[in-house]
Amino acid sequence: MHSTSQQNSHQTVSEALLLLQKQHALLLEDQLAGRQLQQQIRPTTPWQAQGIDFAHCVIPALYLTGDSLDYFVLPDGRLLLYLADVSGHGTASALISMLLKNTVREFIFGAHASRSDAPVTPATVLAYLNQRLLTYDSDRHVTLICAIVDTVQNLLFWSVAGHLPAPVLYSAGRAAFLRGKGQPVGLFEHAKYNDEQMLLPDAFSLSLFSDGILEVLPEKHLITREAALPKLISAAQGDYAQIVERLGLANCSNMPDDIAMLVLSRNLA
Amino acid sequence: MSDGKIQCAEYNDTFVLKCVGDVRLTFCSALNEKIEKILKAHSFKSIVIDLTEVISIDSTTLGLLAKLSILSRRKFGMLPTLASTNPDISRVLDSMGFNQVFNLVHTPTPCPECLDDLPEQDQSEAVVKERVLEAHHILMSLNESNRDEFRDLVSALESTPS
Helix, strand or coil, rough: CHHHHHHHHHHHHHHHHHHHHHHHHHHCCCCCCCCHHHHHHHCCCEEEEEEEEEEEEECCCCCCCEEEEEEEEECCEEEEEEEEECCHHHHHHHHHHHHHHHHHHHHHHHHHHHHCCCCCCHHHHHHHHHHHHHHHHHCCCCCEEEEEECCCCEEEEEECCCCCCCCCCEEECEECCCCCCCCCCCCCCCCCCEEEEEEECCEEEEEEEHHHHHHHCCCHHHHHHHHHHHHHHHHHHCCCCHHHHHCCCCHHCCCCCCCCEECCCCEEC | CCCCEEEEEECCEEEEEEEEEECCCCCHHHHHHHHHHHHEEEEEECEEEEEEEEEECCCHHHHHHHHHHHHHHHHCCCCCCCEEHHHHHHHHHHHHHHHHEEEEECCCCCCHHHCCCCCCCCCCCCCCHHEEEEEHHHHHHHHHHHHHHHHEEHCCCCCCHC
16 A cells, blocks of 8 residues: 555656656747747848948847847948847846837838938937837836947947946057946936947947946956956957957856847958 | 845835845846835835945846836935945946936935935925935944844745735
8 A cells, every 4th residue: 555655656756757857848949949039130240331340249148138239221321230238137038129129120110210300319219219118117127329330421329328338449459438328228208318429430349248248357346347348358459259259258158147249340450 | 036135124204225235136026016015005205225235236126226216206206315335336326327316325424515416306405405314324323223123025025925
């Protein structure tokens, strides 16, 4: 009697284990499919337009990531790019990041866009994203940097929404953070975003990161890690491959946070 | 939750939220509701948030603080007072533009002269300054002698049946 019930319970345990294993495999498959879709939806890398080279990498903390980026040619011929970091991790953040891409493209190419006479600026993109995200009431906000490159006038426009670290511009052997700040999108109804602009040097690189990058730097504090970033980019002479190498991104896995990096460059030696 | 803690205390008419250590949140909306419930159940006059013992803070917790700012402005006509003395944390708050939605204090002790740059709110400047100073005094006295007043919000959340 006793042994039979023991046998039964053994059987139930092993059945339960089998079921768990099956469910785990299914979940894993599901996550991997999501990861692949996220990869497919990102823009081509490397990519070139109007003499500017674009290259990026995204490293999810687990499978899915709330870090996202995009770049494309605007209807008026200028180049738009952004790098965004959705608060939190995992599936919900990843879903918001996908929504983000669609919302930006809808703002630029949608029916609303063709009716508007005012030219798109990075700040108008951020203001639109802020309003759209607030309507979803998702308990998730997004920090991002949005920029527009005008190769005809040779100008860079950008706007920052609560994002850390700031973009790093490398030119003539020196690297420095770009100015600018604003609140994240999806938190405050009355958030204001400012456009910054500068003349683009003939030879330069511009690097954008999500804050996960700060975790791979060896310094102890956030402030010292932040300060180390332009130094590293300077030592890498602004070159994408060298930055990836110096940060050790090729071997990154199981990071505490998602990592995203986008570098655009022109005429680098 | 990792090595961090989120605690709260009520002191006179002030609701005190205290974060300690490496604060990482995974269930923001539940905590949001819990805090809103506490605020509804009492007649507080102001909210004060203590980040002076925080080592690092994640984006989800920052989102929670932002919600508190909106709630406080709606309920009390003024923004919460937020104390931060760790330069790393102050850097993050600054990058998020939180100086516009909190009365930030960066000194370990209350300092009337440091309150000249507070954001505009519905209450008069004099009232806001007075409340911020008072809140800062409350934080100090709680931290010095009355640590028991704090209860852990997250464990309270986990033990409440949903």
